[in-house]
Amino acid sequence: MELAAPLRSLLLSNHQPLGVALxxxxxxxxxxxxxxxxxxxxxSFATGIFEGxxxxxxxxxxxxxxxxxxxxxxxxxGSALFDELIEMFSAEFGKAKLMKRSEERTWALKTEVPSxxxxxxxxxxxxxxxxxVQLGLAKGQRLIPPKAVEED
Numbered sequence: 739m740e741l742a743a744p745l746r747s748l749l750l751s752n753h754q755p756l757g758v759a760l761x762x763x764x765x766x767x768x769x770x771x772x773x774x775x776x777x778x779x780x781x782s783f784a785t786g787i788f789e790g791x792x793x794x795x796x797x798x799x800x801x802x803x804x805x806x807x808x809x810x811x812x813x814x815x816g817s818a819l820f821d822e823l824i825e826m827f828s829a830e831f832g833k834a835k836l837m838k839r840s841e842e843r844t845w846a847l848k849t850e851v852p853s854x855x856x857x858x859x860x861x862x863x864x865x866x867x868x869x870x871v872q873l874g875l876a877k878g879q880r881l882i883p884p885k886a887v888e889e890d
Contacts, residue, residue: 741822748793748807749823750830755873756793756805761851761881764800801881805873820859820869827855852876 741749751757758767796804811819824843828834834843834857842858854876860868875881 741819741826746826749871750826753830755827755831755847755855756807756871758795758802758805758873759849759851760802760804760853760873760875762802763884764797764802767795767802798881799883801883803875803881807871808868810868817859820857823857823869823871827857831855846876847873851881852879 792808794806831845844856847853856872
C-alpha cells in the first residue's frame with residue numbers, strides 16, 4: 739500500500755512530521771490546508787477510507803509543544819497503513835526504536851528543540867483500530883519562551 743498524497747502531506751511536510759516544528763511561537767503558526775479543528779476529515783484511498791478523528795496542536799506558554807493526528811482505518815487496511823507510516827518516517831528520520839506498548843515506534847529528532855516522533859497502533863474506535871502519530875518534546879526537554887526585547 740502506498741500513502742496517498744493528502745495523507746502523506748498531512749503526516750510529513752517540508753521534512754517536518756505533521757508539518758510543524760516544536761517551539762514555534764503561536765504568532766508564527768500557520769494553519770495548513772489539512773488542519774480543520776473540530777471536524778472529521780476523510781481521505782480516500784484505493785484500500786478504503788480513513789476517518790480522521792482529530793488533529794491537535796498543543797500550545798505551552800504561546801509555543802507549540804505537541805502535535806498529534808489520530809485516525810481510524812476502515813476495511814482492515816490498518817496493518818498496511820501502519821507499516822507504510824513506519825516505512826515513510828524511517829526513510830526520512832532513520833531506523834525507529836520499538837517500544838513495548840501499543841506496537842509503538844519512535845524516532846528521536848535532532849531539531850532546534852529536540853523532539854520525539856511516535857507512531858502507535860491501538861485497539862478502539864468505531865473500526866476497532868486507531869493509529870496515532872504524535873510529535874512531542876524529547877524526554878527532559880522544556881520550552882523556553884523567548885526573552886522580550888527591550889527598546890531604548
